[in-house]
Each structure stands twice: as structure tokens, then as C-alpha cells.
Amino acid sequence: MPGKLSAWPARVDVLQSLSGLLLVLFVWAHMFFESSILLGEDAMYRVTKMFEGEPLFGKPYPLLVSAVGIAVLTLVVVHAVLALRKFPGSSRQYGQLRQHMGALRHPDTTLWYVQCVTGFLLFFLVSVHLYTVITQPGNIGPYASADRIWSERFWIVYALLLVTVHLHAAIGVYRLAMKWYPPTGANPRAHRRRRKRAMWCILAFFLTLGCASLLTYMYLGYQHADRAGERYQPGTTVLATEED
Amino acid sequence: MQIIHTDVLVIGGGLAGQRAAIGARRRGHKAIVLSLVPAKRSHSAAAQGGMQASLGNCLGASGDNEDIHFADTVRGSDWGADQAVVRMFTHTAPKAIRELAAWGVPWNRVQRGERDITVDGQRQRIEESDAAHGLITSRNFGGTGKWRACYVSDGTGHAMLYTMSNQAIAAGIPVHERMEAMALIHDGERCSGAIVRDLRTGELLAYIAKATCIATGGFGRIYRVSTNAVINEGMGAAIALETGIAQLGNMEAIQFHPTAIVPAGILVTEGCRGDGGLLLDRAGHRFMPDYEPDKMELASRDVVSRRMEQHIAAGQGVQGRFGEHLWLDIRLLGAAHIEHNLREVKEICRYFLGIDPVSELIPVRPAQHYSMGGVRTDHTGHSPQLRGLFAAGEAACWDIHGFNRLGGNSVAETVVAGMIVGDSMADFCDSAEGSLQLSTALVDRFARRERERLAAIASGSGGESAFEITRLMQETMTANVGIFRHGAGLQQAVEALQVLQRRAANITLRSSAAGPNPELVAAYRVQRMLKLAQCVAYGALQRTESRGAHYRADFPRRNDQKWLRRTLASWPSASAELPTLDYEVLDIMRMELPPGWRGYGDKDYIAHPDASARQREIDAVVAALGDTDRYRRQQALMPFKHLLPGHLRGRNARLGDPT
Amino acid sequence: MNTIPVSEAPRSLLIRILRHNPCDPDSAPHFESFELEEAEAMTLFIALNEIRQTLDPSLQFDFVCRAGICGSCGMIINGRPGLACRTLTRDLPQCITLAPLPGFELIGDLSVNTGKWMRGMAERLETWVHAQHLERVDIDQLEQRMEPELAEKLYELERCIECGCCIAACGTAQMHEDFVGAVGLNQVTRFHLDPRDERSDAEFYQLVGDETGVFGCMTLLGCEDYCPKDLPLATQIAFLRRRMVATAR
Numbered sequence A: 001m002p003g004k005l006s007a008w009p010a011r012v013d014v015l016q017s018l019s020g021l022l023l024v025l026f027v028w029a030h031m032f033f034e035s036s037i038l039l040g041e042d043a044m045y046r047v048t049k050m051f052e053g054e055p056l057f058g059k060p061y062p063l064l065v066s067a068v069g070i071a072v073l074t075l076v077v078v079h080a081v082l083a084l085r086k087f088p089g090s091s092r093q094y095g096q097l098r099q100h101m102g103a104l105r106h107p108d109t110t111l112w113y114v115q116c117v118t119g120f121l122l123f124f125l126v127s128v129h130l131y132t133v134i135t136q137p138g139n140i141g142p143y144a145s146a147d148r149i150w151s152e153r154f155w156i157v158y159a160l161l162l163v164t165v166h167l168h169a170a171i172g173v174y175r176l177a178m179k180w181y182p183p184t185g186a187n188p189r190a191h192r193r194r195r196k197r198a199m200w201c202i203l204a205f206f207l208t209l210g211c212a213s214l215l216t217y218m219y220l221g222y223q224h225a226d227r228a229g230e231r232y233q234p235g236t237t238v239l240a241t242e243e244d
Numbered sequence B: 001m002q003i004i005h006t007d008v009l010v011i012g013g014g015l016a017g018q019r020a021a022i023g024a025r026r027r028g029h030k031a032i033v034l035s036l037v038p039a040k041r042s043h044s045a046a047a048q049g050g051m052q053a054s055l056g057n058c059l060g061a062s063g064d065n066e067d068i069h070f071a072d073t074v075r076g077s078d079w080g081a082d083q084a085v086v087r088m089f090t091h092t093a094p095k096a097i098r099e100l101a102a103w104g105v106p107w108n109r110v111q112r113g114e115r116d117i118t119v120d121g122q123r124q125r126i127e128e129s130d131a132a133h134g135l136i137t138s139r140n141f142g143g144t145g146k147w148r149a150c151y152v153s154d155g156t157g158h159a160m161l162y163t164m165s166n167q168a169i170a171a172g173i174p175v176h177e178r179m180e181a182m183a184l185i186h187d188g189e190r191c192s193g194a195i196v197r198d199l200r201t202g203e204l205l206a207y208i209a210k211a212t213c214i215a216t217g218g219f220g221r222i223y224r225v226s227t228n229a230v231i232n233e234g235m236g237a238a239i240a241l242e243t244g245i246a247q248l249g250n251m252e253a254i255q256f257h258p259t260a261i262v263p264a265g266i267l268v269t270e271g272c273r274g275d276g277g278l279l280l281d282r283a284g285h286r287f288m289p290d291y292e293p294d295k296m297e298l299a300s301r302d303v304v305s306r307r308m309e310q311h312i313a314a315g316q317g318v319q320g321r322f323g324e325h326l327w328l329d330i331r332l333l334g335a336a337h338i339e340h341n342l343r344e345v346k347e348i349c350r351y352f353l354g355i356d357p358v359s360e361l362i363p364v365r366p367a368q369h370y371s372m373g374g375v376r377t378d379h380t381g382h383s384p385q386l387r388g389l390f391a392a393g394e395a396a397c398w399d400i401h402g403f404n405r406l407g408g409n410s411v412a413e414t415v416v417a418g419m420i421v422g423d424s425m426a427d428f429c430d431s432a433e434g435s436l437q438l439s440t441a442l443v444d445r446f447a448r449r450e451r452e453r454l455a456a457i458a459s460g461s462g463g464e465s466a467f468e469i470t471r472l473m474q475e476t477m478t479a480n481v482g483i484f485r486h487g488a489g490l491q492q493a494v495e496a497l498q499v500l501q502r503r504a505a506n507i508t509l510r511s512s513a514a515g516p517n518p519e520l521v522a523a524y525r526v527q528r529m530l531k532l533a534q535c536v537a538y539g540a541l542q543r544t545e546s547r548g549a550h551y552r553a554d555f556p557r558r559n560d561q562k563w564l565r566r567t568l569a570s571w572p573s574a575s576a577e578l579p580t581l582d583y584e585v586l587d588i589m590r591m592e593l594p595p596g597w598r599g600y601g602d603k604d605y606i607a608h609p610d611a612s613a614r615q616r617e618i619d620a621v622v623a624a625l626g627d628t629d630r631y632r633r634q635q636a637l638m639p640f641k642h643l644l645p646g647h648l649r650g651r652n653a654r655l656g657d658p659t
Numbered sequence C: 001m002n003t004i005p006v007s008e009a010p011r012s013l014l015i016r017i018l019r020h021n022p023c024d025p026d027s028a029p030h031f032e033s034f035e036l037e038e039a040e041a042m043t044l045f046i047a048l049n050e051i052r053q054t055l056d057p058s059l060q061f062d063f064v065c066r067a068g069i070c071g072s073c074g075m076i077i078n079g080r081p082g083l084a085c086r087t088l089t090r091d092l093p094q095c096i097t098l099a100p101l102p103g104f105e106l107i108g109d110l111s112v113n114t115g116k117w118m119r120g121m122a123e124r125l126e127t128w129v130h131a132q133h134l135e136r137v138d139i140d141q142l143e144q145r146m147e148p149e150l151a152e153k154l155y156e157l158e159r160c161i162e163c164g165c166c167i168a169a170c171g172t173a174q175m176h177e178d179f180v181g182a183v184g185l186n187q188v189t190r191f192h193l194d195p196r197d198e199r200s201d202a203e204f205y206q207l208v209g210d211e212t213g214v215f216g217c218m219t220l221l222g223c224e225d226y227c228p229k230d231l232p233l234a235t236q237i238a239f240l241r242r243r244m245v246a247t248a249r
């Protein structure tokens, strides 16, 4: 391109949005797999084995999960680095922003701020989670996960992660839509209100789903606490063994 | 004191000023524009309805040309205009609009095919031709024979001013904003710039220029109820008056616009009526046809305003919370039309009245709107008395409006005059007369005078309040120098203004705030405004006839025998209490259109014997020419092209011209 | 019986104004309160003038058209940017807080230098029709044709009155002084749409293709929500963003 401005600002802008979008899609999909626990330990077990490639190779390769984890982490890092540019760069800017928001009390500006704050928190929370996933890919399964969540007290991390990531994701998608394809037509304001309502509905859905599965993991972990460390065998359940 | 040198100093950043600056800049001269406010906020931005130019594109305009525009303008002026200048104007207006079109103004365009319009309260279906599709369209306006007002929805002035300003920025013309010209520097014969006050810091500066142009707009704020912006205080005309040399023309010719909303006085465009809106009284009765069966709501503004006041006086006004008013009804135009072509009107109704004009009536009453008078210039825009001083736009009396301006002719004038005056200033700078040998003593003298004036106000102890005096002046003008005038009221106004002028010399400021100090601004401005107001009131008192917008209840007839003259006011000395009035006779024997009936309003006037003599002469010339085209006929009656800059002399092409 | 409707007793308004006079070395920003009796159909234009005329003649503010069309009177009204001249006091609570628009050089009290900012923006973004031979258009000939809808669309974008509300309402602009804001981006789209402007997308990219231009916008949407002229700013910025991305490829 001729001239002094390079094509990079454009590319970077797309990359920021694209990385965010991919992450959202990943997290949303991940929620469905991860909450397979709601359908029972067996369902969850089968999902984990599927991701370890058992149906394909005949035997599980947990390293596959590590690989995906590394890929996702890379994406997160890329996204975070790009997004970090948008953070207030100095305390002066931060002060101006706070004052501006305080006076204006403008909903969409507040949403963006929520995204910044959750993004900042995510940086740590996601790192912790992905560190676990990448280093102990084999330790994913109905009991392993439940033990981690209950006996190793990871539920605290997950509860925080759950709220922050879904706030960040739902707002992110709404903002992506407004950024690239805002409503046009006769009544754009009404259209925008509908989009925002959709955003809140999605958020509510995933939070409910996440809470339900987290509580299930916690309950499972509590039941399994005395046998923590033991791995799940297909066809058996904690509840079933208790009843036996 | 900072001294800034330039070739051309343009005081005023409205349409007229910026176009003049661009013209001079294009001829290679350095130009600086001064403005009280950012240029794009000048009051030109408020023009809603349209700009007259005889393009003749749409159906309602077909057959239009310079001749019809000329006749409409002269009739509108009630024969007060300078006809040669009107010719220059109507000839150049199509060029001005085409130039603006090339520069970026998104003029509304003709859409081929059928559409519905509202005429005389009825829906009608018309069909625009294929040939005109995409050319600039126009709407109907009062006092015109054709649909001639080209428009950009109802933000015409805004679109024009933004395009103009952007072109000025492109040309690298500096606009010194928040700068107020306080005095013209001159040696009694030659104007050489201005003393200027910085409205951010209160400092005085001197601008020294070969040519100085006053393009400061109107002075409606001498009235209480005005459609004008609050900065329209006439400071440009006032500083010209204060030279004691330059003269102001026809100051008593003040236009009142029929449809200002009540009580804010904000204008809703004439386009409302042009597009088919009606005026209704308390009974919901459409009263204009009773008074003006031919033109009805679309007679010229002076006539409609008078009829409205007459109707209110007859007890037919609507009694509202803020006094009496009438209704403007645009409901019949339909929601789609209002949303597309009258959206500023809709916004104004929503924010200032809390109503929706699609379904509700708009309360209106006439309000001061336009000053036909201003700094008198010759056809090149040059002051005949003070060399190096030029004027353009509403601040000037170039004189195409005479005693009543037609809607849409004003923004057209600003641009056309800007085009012409830009060139004449360049010519002047290039000429021997243009070179400037200026003594610094002269600049210092004027700077000192202004500084002392300000100091005198700041230290005044007479106890008078600037705001109070302004209010009293405005009340006086609205009460006694309004739509209907009579000797006793005018006499009273003249005396009241004299008293106010004395009181204004005794203003005491309550605030000594550093910097611009708004109270100080109000104080020095009211002193100058009072002089303008006096020119209006005193000129109106002397003019014992009715002409155009100047209506004397005690002299209701136009009197061509005595008053086919232009009033010229000058201010003899700083201590004077009244202007000196001179009169310039308009020579009927050189007119292309001798005085007669306007086609609307009263038919009764005192004719001048020359009128029929000139008509006979004209008939003879036309007969002698035999079968010829309109250009040659016009040329034989009143040649004008030689008055124009060379590049503006070409014929205007129109749709359907023989090729 | 009294049939004339009796209106309620007028409210007594409390108007708090953020005051500061940079010309006075002793002045520091502070709030000052004025009490004023509300009148029928009172706008902030009327109220402020009344304060200046009767209570404090040194109060600085800007009004020109007082009709909502010139863009002079943008200020922060109870925290929100808006045009003071067309704000009716009856739509506001009894206590009204006024402050100058942030993001612009302060001239004094409620008066800010939007003009200087806008001129800078216009020069930086070259907001005028760029065409060759513009000085030599033959103005004797018929004008270039244009589709009627296109003309209307251009006017739609041209309705901006450079009031600065979108700058005051934009967190990005508040943090980054060199951001051209919605007002600038909208004007670029206006000239981009105009067939008379001969600039290519690549040339437009040179004007807005960085963080001070379209890629600086973080879609905060304050501009769109507080634009007094209801301009479709989000749509225009998104359009420009997509076009500029397509150009950069």
C-alpha cells in the first residue's frame, strides 16, 4: 500500500475481533462438552475419551488435549496482547475514563469497561485453568475433574472463571456485532435493544448451564472425596456404588 | 499590540465572506477571514428553505430563466432594487449553484416519473420528465413566478456553508475565530484594515489589509422578536457607520417573516408554504385567499406578514399562552414528505413546541427576519465613499432586494456577491490604488481610540445596565418600528432611542472579569446597535410612504413621485444623536422594468410620470428590434454584462436549449 | 367556579455551573450555584441568559442560533452532553448541573473551543471534495447529474453540526486526544459516498487507517446515543471499518 500508514492497523483490528470470536465459539462449545456431566459420569467419560482421540486411534492420547490446550492458550495470548492496547495506557487516561463513565453512566461504555476488567481477570484465571489442562491432560474425567474441583478446591477458580468468561464472551459478541454490522433500517434503536436482550439471554443460559455442572462436579467431588485420586471406570457411578 | 498583515481582510465567515475570500485567494492574494464564532456556525447555516436560481429543471420550474427571476426580484423589491445589479445577480445565480454543486453541496435532485404534490390545499399528481432526472430540482417560494428555490431538504444553508467552509479550508484560508472587528482603520478616504478584539482573551490586535470586506450578516437583534441568531447584532454595519464616511443604504427596510414559532421566534421555513402548507386562523379557516386571491399563502413575505397581523388585529388570532398567534398547517403534506423535505422543521417543532407537525398545527406569528439595508456599495461591492472598503451579503446594500427580499434570494445573493466581490477586491489589490502606504501612527490612533473606549466603559460609574438598555432598545423597535408603522410611534421610537443612547454612555459594569468579559461585550455592542436602530427608526420616520416591507399606516400608498429613492445614512460624529440622511434617486428612465403593480398586495400607488414614458420607450425599442431573442432584447434595454467579471459573462445553459 | 386552569406554582431551579476563567490566574475550577425561577417554555438558553443578566454578568457560554442548528451550545447537562438551547428545563429535575464539554480547550466557564478542534479535524481528514480541475468547472453548463436518493443520503450524513457532543460522549476520545472521533469518521464516509470526490479507498486509508482514525474506535456507541442530530454514526463507522479492512488486504 502506498503512503505512510501500513496495512497493519487494519489487520490487527481484524485479528483482535477474530481471535475473540474464535475464543467465544470455543468456550461456548466447551461448555456443552464440559457439562456432559449433567447427563451422568458415563457421558462425560465418553466425551473426554473422544477428545483424547480414542474413537479414531483405538486408544486415548491425552497429549492431544495438551496440544489443543496450547493452541487455545496461544490464541488467548494473541487476543490478550491485541486487546491490551485498548486498556487505558496511563493513570491519567484511567482517571479520565473513570470520570467520563461516572458522569455519563452510558450503558454501552460500561459494558466495554466490564469487558476490560473481565479480560484482565481472565488473563490469570485462564492461565491457571489451561496450565492444568496442558500439564495434566490425563487428569480429565468424571472423578479426576470432580476431585480437582472439590478436594483441590478448584471450584473457587471455576466459579470466578465461569462468571468472568461468560460476561466477557456475551458482551464481546454483542460488541462484535455492533462493531462490524450494526443494525440499519427503519428503527435501528429497537433493533439494537433486541440484540442486547439476546446478549443477556445467552449470558443467562451459559451461567445456568455452568452453575449446574459446577454444582454437579462439586457434589460428585464431595461424594468421591474419600476416594480422591481414583479414576472413573466406565459403567460405575459414585451414586451407584453408594447404593450398592 | 500584535499587527497582522494581509492583502484581503474579510470580516465575517458566513457564505458571503468565505466565498469572497476564496475568490481573492484564487487570484493569488492572501486572505484572512475574521469571525465572531467558528465559521460553520455563522447564521448562514440557519437558512432552511432554499436558494433561488433559474435552472428550470423540474416541471414547476420549466421555462424559467433570468428574465423571470429578474422581474420577480424587482417586483418583490417594490422597485427599490438597483436593476442593473439585479441583472448581474440573476445572471450569475445559476453559475453559483452549479459551482456549489461541483464543490459538493448535495442539492435535491429531480426524480423522473409521477409524484403527488400539494397545491392550494389539494393533492395533485405530476410527472417529471426523463430528461430532467438527476438534475437539481427546486421548490415553490413566495413571490416567484416559477419553482425556483433549489434546496437541500430543509438544511440548505447548512449544506452550503459546510461546503463553502470546507473549500475555504482546502484553499488554506485562515479563519481567525472568535475575533471581533471593533473599528475600521482609515484616513478619511482609504480603509486599510481593522482593529480587532480577541474574544477569548480580550486583547486588541490590528489587521492591516489592502482591501477590507464587511460580510457580517444582518442586525435582527435590535428587535426583541427575531428569527436571527444572537450574534446578528450588526457590528459590521455599525463599524462602517462609525467611520462617519461610509453610508448605509435603506436601513428602514426590515423584513418580517410570516412563520416564526411562538414564543421562541425560531423560523420554520417558507418551504412549508411553498410545498403546500396553509395558514389558518382561530376558526381553522384558511384566510389568505380572502386577502390575496391570486398568490394566497405565497404572496411575498411583506404582504403575507401584513395580512396575518391584519387578521389578528381583526380578532381572528388564536389566543395562546404567549399571546396571539395563527396556525401553520403542514399536516396535509403527509408524514413522508415532512420526514424527507422538512425534517429540521419537524425537529424544531419537537424540541421547542413539543408537537409533531405531521398531526398537529404549528403556532406562528411574523417576526423580524432580514435586513435589506446595509453598507451601500456600487455594483462591484466597493463602497463609493471609502476606498478599499467592500461589503457583501446581508451586511451590504448592493441592492438587489430594495424594500423587500424574496425568500431564497438571500443565500443566492451571498454566494453571487461573494463571487463578484472576491474578484473586485483582487482587481483593487492589483491596481495602483490598491497599494498601501500606511503610517503606524494611524494604526496606533485607532488602537488607542478603541482601547480608551473600552477603558471608559470599564470605569464607567453612571449606574446603567447594558442588558437593560439592550432590552429597552429591542422593545422599542418591536413595538414602534415593526410591521405596521406610523408617524407618532416612529417619532416616539426615535426619541426613546436617543434617550437610550445617552444612557448607554453611562453604563457601569458589575463584573470586571479578566478576559473577554461578556458584560463588557454587551456594553460596547449596545452602544453601536443603538446607532443602527436609530438609522432604522429615523429613516422609517422620514419615509412617508409604504414600500415593500416598510409600511406606514399613515401613508399606506407607495409614492414613486417622491420616494423612488434609496435612503443613505451616515453618522456625522461620535457625539451625534441622529444619522445624516441622504437620498439617491432611482432613475426610471434607465430601468428595464419601470414601476407598476407587483401582482399582489395593494394595487393603489402614486405613479411617477416617467414610468409610462419609460414604458413607451421600451415598447419602441422592442418593436424596433423586431423578431429577436430575449438576450438581445434585454441587451438593448439595459446592458449589464460589462459590469461582471469576464469569467462570469457566459450564457447559462438549460435543459431544452436548442443545441 | 373557576374554569381557568391554574398552573402550579413555578419551580425554583437550582443551577450548578462548573466555573473557571483561564484568563484569570487566580481562578480555579469550582461549582457555583444559582437560583432561578422557572418560566413557561424555558430553555437552558433562556435560563443562562437570565443568570448572566441578573445574577452574574461574567458567566461565559456560547449560543448562536438558539434553535438547535448551529452546534454552538453543546455542554454537559446533568452528566450528559447535549445542546443547551433546545433543552427545556421542564424536562430536567429541579437541580441542574452544567459543565463544559470535556475534550476541548476551555475558553471559560461553559464555553469551549470546538471550532479550533473541528478545523484541525477538517484539515487532518481533508473533509472536502477532492477532484481535479475543481477550479475550472464550467459553470455555464448543466450540472452533473446525481441520483435523487444518493443526494438525500449525502445530506443525511451532512446533517452533522460539529457540536462536539460525540467527542464528549466517547471514552476513546476522552482518553486519546488525537482520536478524530465519530464526527471525523462520519465526515469521511460522507465524502467517500460522494461520487464527486475522486479519492480512492487507498487514499482514504491514509487518512483514517490507524489508531487515531477508524481503528481507534472501540464501539462505545456514546456518539450514536448522544448525537443531537441522530446521525447513524455506528453504521457509518462500521462501514468505514469494513472498507478500510478490505482496502488493507
Ligand SMILES: Cc1cc2nc3c(=O)[nH]c(=O)nc-3n(C[C@H](O)[C@H](O)[C@H](O)COP(=O)(O)OP(=O)(O)OC[C@H]3O[C@@H](n4cnc5c(N)ncnc54)[C@H](O)[C@@H]3O)c2cc1C
Binding pocket: B011, B012, B013, B014, B015, B016, B017, B034, B035, B036, B037, B039, B042, B043, B044, B045, B046, B047, B048, B049, B050, B051, B052, B156, B157, B179, B180, B181, B182, B215, B216, B217, B218, B227, B228, B229, B231, B234, B235, B236, B267, B269, B369, B370, B392, B393, B394, B395, B407, B408, B409, B410, B411, B412, B414
Ligand atoms: C432563520 C433564517 C432562515 C433563513 N432562510 C433563508 C432561506 O431559506 N433562503 C435564503 O435565501 N435566505 C435565508 N435566510 C437569510 C440568509 O440566511 C442570510 O441572509 C445569509 O445567510 C447571510 O449570510 P452572510 O454571509 O451575509 O452573513 P452570516 O452568515 O450571518 O455571517 C456573518 C458572519 O460575520 C461574522 N461577524 C459578525 N460581526 C462581526 C465582527 N464584528 N467581527 C468579525 N466577524 C463578525 C459572524 O461571525 C459570521 O461569521 C434565512 C435567515 C434566517 C435568520
Ligand code: HEM
Binding pocket: A013, A016, A017, A018, A019, A020, A021, A022, A023, A024, A027, A076, A079, A080, A083, A084, A086, A087, A112, A115, A116, A118, A119, A120, A122, A123, A124, A126, A165, A168, A169, A172, A173, A175, A176, A179, C218
Ligand atoms: C485472557 C485474557 C483476555 C483479555 C485480557 C481480554 C481482553 C479483552 C479486551 C480488553 C477486549 C476489548 C477490546 C476492544 O474493545 O477493542 C476484549 C474483546 C473481546 N474479547 Fe477478550 N480478553 C481475554 C480473553 C478472552 C476470551 C477467553 C474470550 C472468549 C471467550 C474473549 C473474547 C473477546 C471478544 C469476542 C472480544 C470483542 C473483540 C472486539 O471488540 O474486536 N476474550 N478482550
Ligand code: HEM
Binding pocket: A027, A030, A034, A035, A065, A068, A069, A070, A072, A126, A129, A130, A133, A139, A140, A141, A144, A145, A146, A148, A149, A158, A159, A161, A162, A163, A165, A209, A210, A211, A213, A214
Ligand atoms: C483445550 C482447552 C480446554 C480444556 C480441555 C478444558 C477442559 C475443561 C474441563 C474438563 C473442565 C471441567 C473441570 C476440570 O476438569 O477442571 C473445564 C471447566 C471449565 N473451563 Fe475449560 N477447558 C479448556 C479451555 C478453557 C478455556 C480457554 C476457558 C475460558 C476461557 C475455559 C473455561 C472453563 C470454565 C469456565 C470451566 C468451569 C465450568 C463450570 O463451571 O461448569 N476452559 N474445562
Ligand code: SF4
Binding pocket: C159, C160, C161, C162, C163, C164, C165, C166, C167, C182, C183, C186, C223, C226, C227, C228, C229, C230, C231, C233
Ligand atoms: S456527529 Fe452528531 S454529535 Fe458529533 S458533532 Fe456531529 S452532530 Fe454533534
Ligand code: F3S
Binding pocket: C169, C170, C171, C172, C173, C181, C182, C216, C217, C218, C219, C220, C221, C222, C223, C224, C234, C237
Ligand atoms: S463513542 Fe467513540 S469509540 Fe467509537 S462508537 Fe463512538 S466513536
Ligand code: FES
Binding pocket: C062, C063, C064, C065, C066, C067, C068, C069, C070, C071, C072, C073, C074, C083, C084, C085, C086
Ligand atoms: S445555539 Fe445553535 S445549536 Fe444551540
